[in-house]
Amino acid sequence: MENQERHFFAGGNTAKGFRHFYGSILQGIDPLFLLTGGPGAGTSAIIRMVGEAALDRGLNVEWIHTPLNRERYDGVLIPALHMGVVDNSAPYCYEPVAPGVIEHMIHAESVWDSSRLAVHKDEIVRLSQGVTDYRKQATQAFAKALQIHDDWEHLYISNMNMDAATEVTREMIQTLLGEQTQQRSPRIRHQYFGAATCIGAVDYIQDLTKTITKRYFIKGRPGSGKSTMLKKIAAAAEQKGYDAEVFHCGFDPNSLDMVVIPERSVAIFDSTAPHEYFPDRETDEIVDMYTRTIVPGTDERFARELTEIKSKYAGKMAEATKLLAKANEQQERLIALYQAASDLEATANLAKQLIRKIDELM
Numbered sequence: 001m002e003n004q005e006r007h008f009f010a011g012g013n014t015a016k017g018f019r020h021f022y023g024s025i026l027q028g029i030d031p032l033f034l035l036t037g038g039p040g041a042g043t044s045a046i047i048r049m050v051g052e053a054a055l056d057r058g059l060n061v062e063w064i065h066t067p068l069n070r071e072r073y074d075g076v077l078i079p080a081l082h083m084g085v086v087d088n089s090a091p092y093c094y095e096p097v098a099p100g101v102i103e104h105m106i107h108a109e110s111v112w113d114s115s116r117l118a119v120h121k122d123e124i125v126r127l128s129q130g131v132t133d134y135r136k137q138a139t140q141a142f143a144k145a146l147q148i149h150d151d152w153e154h155l156y157i158s159n160m161n162m163d164a165a166t167e168v169t170r171e172m173i174q175t176l177l178g179e180q181t182q183q184r185s186p187r188i189r190h191q192y193f194g195a196a197t198c199i200g201a202v203d204y205i206q207d208l209t210k211t212i213t214k215r216y217f218i219k220g221r222p223g224s225g226k227s228t229m230l231k232k233i234a235a236a237a238e239q240k241g242y243d244a245e246v247f248h249c250g251f252d253p254n255s256l257d258m259v260v261i262p263e264r265s266v267a268i269f270d271s272t273a274p275h276e277y278f279p280d281r282e283t284d285e286i287v288d289m290y291t292r293t294i295v296p297g298t299d300e301r302f303a304r305e306l307t308e309i310k311s312k313y314a315g316k317m318a319e320a321t322k323l324l325a326k327a328n329e330q331q332e333r334l335i336a337l338y339q340a341a342s343d344l345e346a347t348a349n350l351a352k353q354l355i356r357k358i359d360e361l362m
Contacts, residue, residue, distance in 0.1 A: 004060040007204040009192040010074060012067050012250040015146035017139050019253040022094040024190040030102045033354060034088035037108035039331055040338020042347035043087040044072040049351035050085050051076035054358055067195035069328050070202055081361040085354055116341035127334040134327035141320035146252055148313045153223030155302050159295040165225040168292050173236045176266050182241030193247045193258055194275055198328035200321050201274035209267045217271035217279060220289030226270045230256040237261050
């Protein structure tokens with residue numbers, strides 16, 4: 001049987017600033033190797049080498065992608081060994097529970113030649129500040145987009161049949177979880193399936209649900225109760241003793257976009273833009289919150305207002321994405337300066353130390 005790879009994000013560039021779920025994702029990971037350093041310290045390369053070594057040994061891996069640029073990695077988990085390697089540089093800064101016992105610090109910045117970096121001091125300071133400033137400006141643009149999105153939601157919330165929404169939620173909880181309750185403490189893991197990146201919104205829904213037997217695609221509008229229903233489903237799963245993977249919105253981390261219940265092999269997710277999909281398996285099913293919960297004719301009655309709101313929202317989202325692209329451009333230039341002053345053999349040796357740990361645990 002082919003070993004499995006899964007992809008997701010631990011952190012996100014959201015309307016609330018950078019928000020991460022290391023505290024949830026890293027529960028039970030022991031040993032946990034925390035990489036320190038910064039841009040160009042080789043953390044992504046180390047993570048990639050460790051993950052590839054695990055795959056070569058027939059182990060399943062979970063890749064944690066970088067939300068600014070998904071081509072880079074922030075971590076890799078090896079579930080069978082309860083082992084993880086993650087970048088703990090800013091903006092993550094995960095607080096160790098038991099340093100030296102559970103968590104082990106790997107100082108990736110040790111590969112730098114400081115004397116070679118000193119020549120580029122002014123440029124490094126300028127680029128570092130540029131990354132910070134552009135990310136801050138992107139957050140501000142996302143925050144304004146969220147305000148517009150709130151107005152969008154209000155139009156539908158004020159035209160929602162609350163009883164119908166309650167009934168749909170009740171039906172879905174029954175369908176997804178059934179009557180059985182397990183007498184156990186479930187594991188609820190919070191993460192993101194997507195992120196606002198330097199190239200726009202990206203997601204790994206299809207990857208994360210590829211082994212799931214039954215998938216429910218929620219259709220609807222902003223404010224039609226999608227996230228509220230998902231929160232109630234996640235709470236019901238926990239109450240009934242089922243492990244659940246809870247995926248937050250990469251734009252508004254207070255909202256949910258997907259819940260996966262592995263033991264039941266079911267997934268239910270918000271299947272609207274910017275992560276819109278349609279059923280492509282016989283077992284896939286649509287849950288239409290617009291037709292089930294919103295007063296008929298709402299789209300038509302508020303057509304003019306909706307057109308204006310959608311235009312403003314799209315403009316702010318595009319502005320935020322351009323700012324993230326500028327942040328990434330500065331970041332990549334910064335990485336190049338550090339890599340030019342790095343000992344690549346030393347980076348490879350750090351990865352080899354971690355790969356030896358895989359062999360010890362197997």
